[in-house]
Amino acid sequence: MGVIYWNRMKHDVKVKLLNEQHQKLFKVLKELYDAMENKSDKKALKNIIDNLFLYVKEHLETEEALLEKYNYPELEEQKEQHKAFVNKINEFKQEFEKNSFMLYFDMAIFLKTWIANHIEEIDRKYADFLNNNNIF
């Protein structure tokens, strides 16, 4: 199971800012893989978890605000999935504090699943909707 990279064919949501924010999540995933390979210490993992909280604050909130502004019909689905993401990141933080051995692995699986199921499927559904509202 390897790292995955942002790819226009698969991950483009046709809005520059949101694509840039999504790319940051891929960067966090890469950091996680690097940390796993280098058997990095707690500090590296702490940094990755902090970056995930930053992603929540920066991206999930921007996305929801934008979709809300234009009355996106599937906003509820977005919000529910975002909430589940936040809950999971909180869980990882708790596991981190307990020094969980499997944490790197679990986080990598979770982020890759999120990218495939959320960014690739659910987020891409709003691309044309936002473009039709002149958001690019």
Ligand SMILES: [Fe+2]
């Ligand atoms: Fe989303």
Ligand SMILES: [Fe+2]
């Ligand atoms: Fe997103």
